[in-house]
Amino acid sequence: MELHDTAAVLTRVLTSGVLMSIEKNDRELPGLQRILEKLTRRPHSVLVNSRTAAVHTALAGQGVGHGDEITQPGLDQKTTAFLAWLGISVRDTDPATFAQIGLDHANLDRLPELASAARAPALIVDMTGLGFGPAAAVLGDDATAWARGERLKIFGAFDLRTMWTQEEADPHLVPGVQFNYRLSPMVAACLRMALSRTVRSAGAAP
Known part of the structure; x- marks a missing residue:
């Protein structure tokens, strides 16, 4: 991106005063979610602040946790080690539990095509390669998986509703543990x- 464009965006966010992701009038996080949902044609998205957070979120959304085993071909050693820390074992076989797309400036325009080819129940889009810091999203079709993913984050959608209304947003969806996975509005x-x-460019696509 042009430095002028980046400076304009940063100035807009700083001028708005909405620097924390827990503020009610934040527009940046919902705006990014809408863009990703449009480009990938998946109705639900969870934004997180790293690729490993996205992997954790994708699995938690599917009800996978400590003591479970997943099938995931071609998983790198670092992610396998992270899953072992979570107590999740991996078999290097199909079908994939999640699909991954690593975005950078070279393949950015191909996101709709890459997302269309992904067949796993959860799609991870790692946006760290775009150069604005660690960031990722988990996208899918299942509303329950979205809810579990949001509940995994401290100050996810359900926590924010509870904070704003002073009433538990969903008493049937209380997590055992939460993580500081929330993405900043600046990023x-x-x-x-x-x-x-x-x-x-994707707006004209059917």
Whole structure:
């Protein structure tokens, strides 16, 4: 991205005063979610602040946790070690439990095509390669998986509703543990900028 464009986005966010992701009038995180859902044609997205957070979220959304085993071909050693820390074992076989796309400036315009080819129940889009810091999203079709993923995050959607209303947003969806996986609006704003051209070109697609 042009430095001028990046500076304009950062100025917009700083001027808005919405620097924390827990503020009610934040527009950057919902805006990034809408872009990703449009480009991948998946109705539910969970934004997180690293690829490993996305892997954890993708599995938690499917009800996978400590003591479980997944099938996932071609998983790298670092991710396998992270899953072992979570108490999840991996068999290097099909079918894939999640699909992964690593976005950078070279393949950014191909996101709709890459997402269309992904067949796993959860799609991880790692946006770290766009140069604005660690960031990822987990996308899918299952509303329950989305809810579990949001509940895994401290100040996910359900925590925010509880905080704003002072009433438990969903008493049937209380997690055993939560993680500081929430993405910052500043990073989300920069990612929105990077993806905006792709959205305009994809707008004409059927």
